[in-house]
Amino acid sequence: MISSLEKKTLYFERLNYLFAEYSKIILVDIENISSNQFKKCRKALSKHSILILGKNKIIKKVLKEHINRNPELNKLLPYLTGNIGFIFTKIEALDIKKILQENKVPAPAKVGQIAPEDVIIPSGITNLTPDGTVFFQALNIQTKIAKGLIEIQNPVKIITKGNLIGNSEVILLQKLELIPFSNQFKIRMIFEDNFCIDPAILEISMEEIGEQMNCKKNELLYLESLLSYLSPFKVEKIKKKTIMNLTFLSQHLGYEQNKESVVNSLEKDDSISEKSTKNEKNIESETEKSQTDEEDMGFGLFD
Numbered sequence: 001m002i003s004s005l006e007k008k009t010l011y012f013e014r015l016n017y018l019f020a021e022y023s024k025i026i027l028v029d030i031e032n033i034s035s036n037q038f039k040k041c042r043k044a045l046s047k048h049s050i051l052i053l054g055k056n057k058i059i060k061k062v063l064k065e066h067i068n069r070n071p072e073l074n075k076l077l078p079y080l081t082g083n084i085g086f087i088f089t090k091i092e093a094l095d096i097k098k099i100l101q102e103n104k105v106p107a108p109a110k111v112g113q114i115a116p117e118d119v120i121i122p123s124g125i126t127n128l129t130p131d132g133t134v135f136f137q138a139l140n141i142q143t144k145i146a147k148g149l150i151e152i153q154n155p156v157k158i159i160t161k162g163n164l165i166g167n168s169e170v171i172l173l174q175k176l177e178l179i180p181f182s183n184q185f186k187i188r189m190i191f192e193d194n195f196c197i198d199p200a201i202l203e204i205s206m207e208e209i210g211e212q213m214n215c216k217k218n219e220l221l222y223l224e225s226l227l228s229y230l231s232p233f234k235v236e237k238i239k240k241k242t243i244m245n246l247t248f249l250s251q252h253l254g255y256e257q258n259k260e261s262v263v264n265s266l267e268k269d270d271s272i273s274e275k276s277t278k279n280e281k282n283i284e285s286e287t288e289k290s291q292t293d294e295e296d297m298g299f300g301l302f303d
Contacts, residue, residue, distance in 0.1 A: 011054060015062040018050060019073070022088040024192045026096055027076070028185040030085045032107065041103045041185060049089035049096065056080045072194035079189050093190045097202050104184035108174070109159065111167050119159035119173070119180040125151045126176055135175070139168060 019025075030038070030053065042051045060080055067073045089096060109119070121141070128150045136143045142153045158169050159180070173180060187199040224234065 008058070012058060012062060015052070015054070015059065016065070018052070018086075018088045019062060019066045022050075022090065023194075024089050024093075024190075025076070026087040026089060026093060026190050027079050027188045028085045028087060028100070029188050030083045030185060032183045033185065034105070034183070037103065037105050037183065041100060044099050044103055045087065045089075045096070048091050049087050051085060051087050053085045056084070059086070070194070073191075075194075075196045076189075076191055084188060085185065093187070093192070093197075093199075094202055097187060097199075100185040100187070104182040106179040107181040107183045108179050109165050109170050109181060111165060111170050113165045115159045115161050115163055115165055116181055117161050118157055119169075119178075120155050120157045121152060121172075121176065121178070123152050123155050125149050128175060132175065135168075135172065139172065 028051075038051075038053075045051050060077065063073055063076060063080075087096060109115075125146055126149060129148070130145050130150060132150060133143055133145075136150065136152075139156075139158065141156050141158075143150050144153060145151070158172065159165055187202070190197040190199060
């Protein structure tokens, strides 16, 4: 049998190796996590990550040794409070979050518990008989009798996130056979490439990022339109306005010309102007070259 001292030594050496090997560390809250749920999560993560628990004193001791070599690890110390676990990984934090969510376990509401989220009772027919209408009236929930059962007329929020859960709310949820919460590993902090990242960033979807980028792009284009000098956006705007004006005039003057022909003509004019500017540049370069050649031949202006 391995003694407790040998266990601590092995654990200490393992932590030393993990902190030295992995640059991505995810701290998770393990409050209300059962041993069975812990085993399932560890198995799901075993292919690419290592989930480890331990005493904060030992972890702090290991960290302080590594801080001498990497001072950025000092950012982890304020988070080493309460019941926490460490996930050492080389994959994206978003993938870790998905695995943790897949292994969550339903949890009922408890009296005196701080609500982790809002709880809304949906409208519809319940499995309760008319004898229980008094209980709903005490909670100001509008009901009616339908097919011999109590029907809730409108959705009702009975628990607010952050508030203490009362006895009446718990009894009502039990009567309705609703399990509103779930126990799961909650990400407390992400340490990646010597930076501490708030887990709230994982809640941002790609659609939201796209919307923000489009919004900022429109703001930049608007600022660009206010500038006094020409810009690609301003030229494009003038070009579109010109096309609209030409189309409008051609229709009112009886000149049948569609929008495509106007666009083609403008593009043709653009190509002609580009060619002319290129020709002008070529002529200028040739004249400069001829002047330099004359100077090289030794012919002066008054020779």
